[in-house]
Amino acid sequence: MKARSSLKQEFLEKWRKGLQIGRNDSTILERKDAIKLSADVAIAATRNAATRWRRALLCDVVSKNPTNKHVVEQILGHKLKNTAATTRLTTACRRRILRRGQNYRRRKRNKRSRALRKLVPGGEEMDGVLLLQETLDYIVSLRAQVDVMRRLAAIT
Amino acid sequence: MLHCLNSSTSENCEMSVLERQRSRLKQQQQQLSQNHPPIPYFNGNDHLAYSGFHVDQALSDLVLNGGAMKPDPGVEHHDFRRFMNSGSATTDFQMSSALPRTVSYTAAASVNSAPGKESCKKRKADRSPKIAAEEKKMKGCAEEESKITEQNSNSKSTTTTISTSANKNSKGASANGKKASDAPKADYIHVRARRGQATDSHSLAERVRREKISERMKYLQDLVPGCNKVTGKAGMLDEIINYVQSLQRQVEFLSMKLAAINPRLDFDIESYILKEMFPACPPAMEPDHSHLQFNTSVEEVSGSGLEMVVDPMDATLRRTISAPITAQQSFLNSSSLNQIQQVTWEDELRNLYSMEYQQGRSTFISQQITGFLEANHVKLEM
Numbered sequence: 416m417k418a419r420s421s422l423k424q425e426f427l428e429k430w431r432k433g434l435q436i437g438r439n440d441s442t443i444l445e446r447k448d449a450i451k452l453s454a455d456v457a458i459a460a461t462r463n464a465a466t467r468w469r470r471a472l473l474c475d476v477v478s479k480n481p482t483n484k485h486v487v488e489q490i491l492g493h494k495l496k497n498t499a500a501t502t503r504l505t506t507a508c509r510r511r512i513l514r515r516g517q518n519y520r521r522r523k524r525n526k527r528s529r530a531l532r533k534l535v536p537g538g539e540e541m542d543g544v545l546l547l548q549e550t551l552d553y554i555v556s557l558r559a560q561v562d563v564m565r566r567l568a569a570i571t
Numbered sequence: 572m573l574h575c576l577n578s579s580t581s582e583n584c585e586m587s588v589l590e591r592q593r594s595r596l597k598q599q600q601q602q603l604s605q606n607h608p609p610i611p612y613f614n615g616n617d618h619l620a621y622s623g624f625h626v627d628q629a630l631s632d633l634v635l636n637g638g639a640m641k642p643d644p645g646v647e648h649h650d651f652r653r654f655m656n657s658g659s660a661t662t663d664f665q666m667s668s669a670l671p672r673t674v675s676y677t678a679a680a681s682v683n684s685a686p687g688k689e690s691c692k693k694r695k696a697d698r699s700p701k702i703a704a705e706e707k708k709m710k711g712c713a714e715e716e717s718k719i720t721e722q723n724s725n726s727k728s729t730t731t732t733i734s735t736s737a738n739k740n741s742k743g744a745s746a747n748g749k750k751a752s753d754a755p756k757a758d759y760i761h762v763r764a765r766r767g768q769a770t771d772s773h774s775l776a777e778r779v780r781r782e783k784i785s786e787r788m789k790y791l792q793d794l795v796p797g798c799n800k801v802t803g804k805a806g807m808l809d810e811i812i813n814y815v816q817s818l819q820r821q822v823e824f825l826s827m828k829l830a831a832i833n834p835r836l837d838f839d840i841e842s843y844i845l846k847e848m849f850p851a852c853p854p855a856m857e858p859d860h861s862h863l864q865f866n867t868s869v870e871e872v873s874g875s876g877l878e879m880v881v882d883p884m885d886a887t888l889r890r891t892i893s894a895p896i897t898a899q900q901s902f903l904n905s906s907s908l909n910q911i912q913q914v915t916w917e918d919e920l921r922n923l924y925s926m927e928y929q930q931g932r933s934t935f936i937s938q939q940i941t942g943f944l945e946a947n948h949v950k951l952e953m
Contacts, residue, residue: 443827443830443831444830446830446833447826447827447829447830447831448826449830450826450829450830451822451823451826454822454826455822527805527808527809527812528808530812531808531811531812531815534812534815534816534819535815543780543784544780544783544784544787547784547787547788547791548787550791550811550815551787551790551791551794553815554791554794554795554811554814554815554818555794557815557818557819557822558818560822561818561821561822561825564821564822564825564826564829565821565825567829568825568828568829568832571829571832571833
């Protein structure tokens with residue numbers, strides 16, 4: 416229980432940090448995007464931000480809208496590594512993994528596997544074992560995120 | 572150890588083949604029980620020096636489980652080769668025999684059984700085309716043996732390990748290299764083949780991978796609700812996919828809700844209150860009037876447990892509603908405030924709902940919105 420609540424607290428702190436960045440949001444959709452962005456980045460920055468889905472999520476966030484970069488940096492507390500470099504790294508990893516998969520296992524990636532890969536950030540480049548591992552961690556983090564957001568929503 | 576074997580073989584002339592084999596096996600088993608501390612695999616190298624005729628006999632007994640061995644083990648060496656149908660060189664046979672023999676000493680499983688016999692025969696057939704006579708392979712084999720240790724506490728048969736190592740002789744460096752590349756730098760993946768299963772390196776790697784996958788599926792089963800009823804990877808994957816999807820949609824919906832509630836993005840006050848919910852943190856009371864009324868209700872919610880509610884939104888809404896039953900008065904106060912807030916909020920949400928529907932969002936969100944609206948009506952009624 417202690418571990419779980421510390422995860423949530425950490426998430427909450429980082430989320431607040433992200434939300435404190437002043438943004439000129441008028442419409443509800445813009446606000447919702449800002450909230451969601453901060454929440455996602457915050458949950459990706461918890462623990463040590465080392466797992467693959469976290470990195471993939473942060474890279475996606477920054478690549479979609481470059482202005483998000485300072486949100487990410489504020490939450491992370493340090494400068495994000497050059498995203499171009501990270502994407503290059505991931506493509507190399509991706510190629511390596513795909514090659515390995517083709518040569519050794521030649522398994523057909525069935526529908527479900529593909530569906531799961533789409534859901535988990537960065538899932539396209541993972542092999543079967545790693546995918547399940549990352550899914551596990553991702554589910555735990557998502558649950559914490561949803562729980563905190565729900566409580567906040569219940570209060571206000 | 573060898574002298575016992577030698578003595579036994581000298582007596583063998585009069586007994587039948589089977590009896591001889593059985594007696595030899597019994598002796599070896601006794602030796603097994605005596606040599607209780609496991610001999611490291613590296614000792615195989617020492618025994619290579621002694622490899623010879625008698626070792627072949629011992630090996631053949633072990634491998635074939637005292638089964639249908641046609642030529643007399645006390646007879647010439649070439650009979651073995653004929654029988655084994657491998658056409659391999661003597662040295663190779665000795666090599667493959669000596670090392671597995673030491674393997675058998677370290678393992679503690681029983682050797683004699685019918686299924687084991689059948690599997691042994693099968694493996695022998697597998698083994699024969701792959702065997703190649705190399706001095707180099709002996710060394711490679713020895714290295715491999717030193718690395719291969721028991722991973723699981725499976726009490727599986729020794730005979731399988733014998734043929735595992737024998738097969739690994741041929742695949743040797745490649746399989747070992749592959750395993751090393753799979754494993755982290757410091758240690759190796761330790762694999763042991765199981766009884767009655769194929770033992771070439773590819774299938775072993777497959778099995779390792781399958782075991783990893785099944786292990787992770789077990790963890791996921793504990794995590795994802797409703798997975799207990801479904802067995803099999805496909806059904807569970809479906810459940811997992813649904814669950815992840817629903818969690819992501821909940822995040823989406825909740826962020827929408829929070830955006831709707833707060834005209835501006837100020838959450839500092841709420842965060843302090845939220846901290847009260849976590850027992851580790853000291854409470855920070857805010858003098859804000861609108862939130863004082865919520866304090867007790869928040870405590871009630873926290874009292875219901877910090878457990879994550881995993882069901883779809885409707886269930887969780889019911890829970891949050893049921894939680895403040897114990898503190899009705901404070902809740903009535905808060906509900907009046909709710910009323911004011913929710914009028915505007917419901918209107919906004921309805922507008923939003925139409926907007927989003929136009930944008931082609933999924934129906935899930937709309938369901939949640941309507942569900943939440945109903946729930947709020949219930950709240951007000953309370």
